[in-house]
Amino acid sequence: MTPRRSRALAGPLALLVAAAGLFSAPAAAQSAADVAVAREIFIEGSEFAKQGRWEQARERYERSLAIKRAPITLYSLGVAQQQTGQLVEALESFRAFLVEPSAPATREYERLARHAVEDLERQVSALELRLSPGDVAGLVVKLDGGVVPAAALDRPRPLNPGNHTLSVSAPGYREVRRSVAAAPGSRVLVVLSLEREAASAAAGPRALTVSAPVGAASSPAPDDAPGRVVPIALIAGGLTTVAAGAAIGLLGVASASDAPTRDGEAADAARAQALAGDIIAGAGLVAAGAGVLVLLLDRGAASAPDRQAPPRAALGPRGLTLRF
Structure with a gap:
């Protein structure tokens, strides 16, 4: 564990104390039973975090957050995501935690969350995609199998460091696949030229037309x-x-x-x-x-x-x- 990443960590006991206060009052749209289940799953995640089993901790925090949104769950999820290499996701979890209303139970984590955001902004990579032509109808861009929204294609996309697979497809064009390697904090520029499919493949079977060469004798008319x-x-x-x-x-x-x-x-x-x-x-x-x-x-x-x-x-x- 690097010193920078350890800044956002907090002791499991402190997290449980904060959770006890934040999970005590159920939201209007949630039942007391849902809040109780979310608290129980959160406590399991904290136990996994105490053991250094960050994959299991992240999975529990995600489940707890899906049941009840709580600031302490956002912060804990950000720590688990950071420890498992999901830097883009961790950055957004910490940012979401910081925009929550400040409360006495979580105030001590706000400073740690700000330091984590600063560190992650330097580590997260960015992917800039340039396509030619750029106005293709029905364009589908996928990054690691997930579809990138068309409205986000003209902006650099945050990217976790490591190897990624990029694919671009559109009706009437050949699909293009590229492997992208992103170093921590780098900005990767990918320029792709889309090629149209062969005319015969796009238009389907065509009738065979045979024409005589210029100057060749034509077939006699029926009357001749x-x-x-x-x-x-x-x-x-x-x-x-x-x-x-x-x-x-x-x-x-x-x-x-x-x-x-x-x-x-x-x-x-x-x-x-x-x-x-x-x-x-x-x-x-x-x-x-x-x-x-x-x-x-x-x-x-x-x-x-x-x-x-x-x-x-x-x-x-x-x-x-x-x-x-």
């Missing part, structure tokens, strides 16, 4: 679809026919190379096969070319302002027919 089916089919079929004819021609060339003589049935059959491949490939090229031509005509007609309708292509028994 029939006119483009035939030329596209001609181009695709023509290219397929070219590939087939080329394959047949290559087989014919290979067969001619394998023939035992340049004349004879085997050589004649191979040359005929190569010729057939050339003919098929040529027909495919013609069909593909016709498809390209029709597409070009369709585009030219669609871009001409004086045409009522683009030419249409139809494939009938007599071949490819263009209709204007």
Whole structure:
């Protein structure tokens, strides 16, 4: 126990004598039974204080004070809080004791309480919190799990020396947690920048929108679809026919190379096969070319302002027919 802290201590016998007078007259709103219970719990607390069991003494003083508010209980609670490291709470208990009306039974403790207040004001730390942005709606600040009132956020907050946990949260922002170490009598400045949550997380699932690159060809309108089916089919079929004819021609060339003589049935059959491949490939090229031509005509007609309708292509028994 430090010399400064011992100033506020008083002998248990003196406290019991003071309690006997202050607990004798019940308040108007309290029954005699309540006052008797409060006195009994206070005496238990004083016995624990005499033994140096300050945690138990503090708990008894708190219970007694909850039943009946008495100046001597405030003073005794302040001593127990000071001994258990609750300096902020002890400071307020001594201040509350000093604002009570002076009475002969407690007058000797007033000087000790003033010295205790002076010592505690030098030992208590302070926390100053600065937030950016500072005008966030729904802001919740917690210190060691307890909510700090919004009206008190712009003032330094008294803090017991030691380690503390600070958390800041708000709708649409990520929660921020910090560990704060406060030395006795220090002023701790904590600056926090609140970050918004990701747009996808805040807004929820979004529909996937796929857009074509600038300059890409758009899908044909329903009215233009029939006119483009035939030329596209001609181009695709023509290219397929070219590939087939080329394959047949290559087989014919290979067969001619394998023939035992340049004349004879085997050589004649191979040359005929190569010729057939050339003919098929040529027909495919013609069909593909016709498809390209029709597409070009369709585009030219669609871009001409004086045409009522683009030419249409139809494939009938007599071949490819263009209709204007």
